[in-house]
Amino acid sequence: MSGSGGNSPSPRPGLPGWAWGLGACACLPIAGVILLGIIAAPALRRIKEANREAGRSNVCLVNVKQIATSMQMYAQDYDDHLPAAANWMDASAAYSETSSGGNKAVFQCPTVQVKQPSGFGYAFNTKYAGKPFSKIAAPAVAQLVYDSSNLARNASDAVTSLPNPARHHGRRFRPGARTFNIMGYVDGHAKAVSGQGGTVSAPGLDTNQ
Numbered sequence: 001m002s003g004s005g006g007n008s009p010s011p012r013p014g015l016p017g018w019a020w021g022l023g024a025c026a027c028l029p030i031a032g033v034i035l036l037g038i039i040a041a042p043a044l045r046r047i048k049e050a051n052r053e054a055g056r057s058n059v060c061l062v063n064v065k066q067i068a069t070s071m072q073m074y075a076q077d078y079d080d081h082l083p084a085a086a087n088w089m090d091a092s093a094a095y096s097e098t099s100s101g102g103n104k105a106v107f108q109c110p111t112v113q114v115k116q117p118s119g120f121g122y123a124f125n126t127k128y129a130g131k132p133f134s135k136i137a138a139p140a141v142a143q144l145v146y147d148s149s150n151l152a153r154n155a156s157d158a159v160t161s162l163p164n165p166a167r168h169h170g171r172r173f174r175p176g177a178r179t180f181n182i183m184g185y186v187d188g189h190a191k192a193v194s195g196q197g198g199t200v201s202a203p204g205l206d207t208n209q
Contacts (some may be wrong), residue, residue, distance in 0.1 A: 008153060011087075011105070031077075043185075045102060053111065054169075056110040056111045056147065056168070057111070057115075057168040057169075057180075057192075057205065058204070058205075060110055060111065060147070060168065061182050061184075061190050061191075061192075061205055061207065063106050063107070063108075063122070064122065064145055064182045064183070064184040065184060065188065065189065065190040065207050066096055066189040067092065067096065067106060067122065067144055067145050067184060068144050068185060068186070068189070068190060069188045070092040070096045071083065071088070071095075071144065072090075072133065072186075072188055073095040074091055074092045075133035075134075080132045080133050080134050080169050081131065081132055081133065082128050082129060082131055082133055082173065083124075083129070083130070084129055084130050084137055085124055085126045085129035085154075085156035086154060086156075087154055088129070088154055088156065089107050089120070089154045090154065091105075091120075093107070104120075105121050107119050108121065108122075109121030109122060109147060109167070111167055112151060120151055120152065120153050120155065121147060121148055121167075122146065122147065123145065123148030123150055123155040123157055123159075123161050124145050124155070124156040125143050125144055125145070125146070125158065125159055126156045126157060126158055127158060128142070128186065134139075136186050138185040139185065139186035140185060140186075140187045140189070140208075141185065142185055142186040143159055143171060143184075143185060144184050144185055144186045145184040146159065146162055146182065146193075146197075147163055147166075147167050147168075147182050147183070148162065148163070149162075150178040159197060160195075162181055162195065162196075162197055163181055163195060164195030164196065165179055165195055166179040166180045166194060167179070167180075167181055168181065168192070178202070179195070180193060180205070181193050181194035181195065182205070185198065189206070189208045190207050191205060191206035192205035
């Protein structure tokens with residue numbers, strides 16, 4: 001019986017102590033990667049959603065331009081008059097490329113569809129309802145159809161339902177990133193505007209550029 005080692009801890013069976021320490025050190029990078037993934041996951045989800053919304057904004061731009069163009073075509077067939085406010089979607093649907101056969105997708109804002117699949121989300125400016133198309137002054141700035149907080153079919157008003165804060169946002173997802181609505185004009189073009197209807201800088205979201 002030795003008098004010097006009676007109180008010392010027993011060595012770990014199977015591996016020397018330095019090997020156990022090395023194994024613990026090797027686990028640290030793995031744990032760090034897992035922790036980083038947990039921290040980064042919410043940011044990655046926000047980036048993915050921002051990219052999806054950017055795509056929806058582009059679809060909305062195409063929709064609004066197509067609606068404005070279909071209303072021009074309606075006026076050509078109806079003695080130069082734009083449709084009545086009460087049924088403007090129904091009246092112009094036949095002139096829309098994607099609304100044939102009852103397809104109403106062109107009249108439904110894709111951003112609205114995410115939360116309210118039965119909603120529409122566009123409105124017609126009552127100022128021009130039933131008016132002679134060719135006599136509208138400054139058609140390039142005359143607001144015709146636009147994103148609307150009124151989600152009913154055939155929504156119309158005096159541009160009072162333009163969402164504010166604005167409905168769409170670009171690829172940036174940080175707090176305070178620029179938001180915008182889509183506005184269509186009497187001349188047939190569409191572009192991004194602010195919650196008050198003013199022009200905003202949104203590259204790629206102006207069909208006249």
